[in-house]
Amino acid sequence: MEVREKVFAQLGRVEEETNRLAIIQKLEAIADPTRKEVFAIRKKIDAVNRELKPLGHNCLKKEYKEALEAFNGKSREKAQLVKN
Numbered sequence: 001m002e003v004r005e006k007v008f009a010q011l012g013r014v015e016e017e018t019n020r021l022a023i024i025q026k027l028e029a030i031a032d033p034t035r036k037e038v039f040a041i042r043k044k045i046d047a048v049n050r051e052l053k054p055l056g057h058n059c060l061k062k063e064y065k066e067a068l069e070a071f072n073g074k075s076r077e078k079a080q081l082v083k084n
Helices: 002-083
Strands: none
């Protein structure tokens, strides 16, 4: 009798753990699409960053060229004023 009660108690615990595992698996299944969505969004962000990087360099080069042209223009003006 005692052994039978122990076996049934053990089976009860096993059933509880099985139910808990089933719930955890359901939650993981729900969380997986979210993880996939986050991964896809991160991938898109990385792609946009890769596209923006060269554009940023181009802008810096253009600003540098404009600043250099302005500097050279002022240098020419100064040179003309010094000559006169």
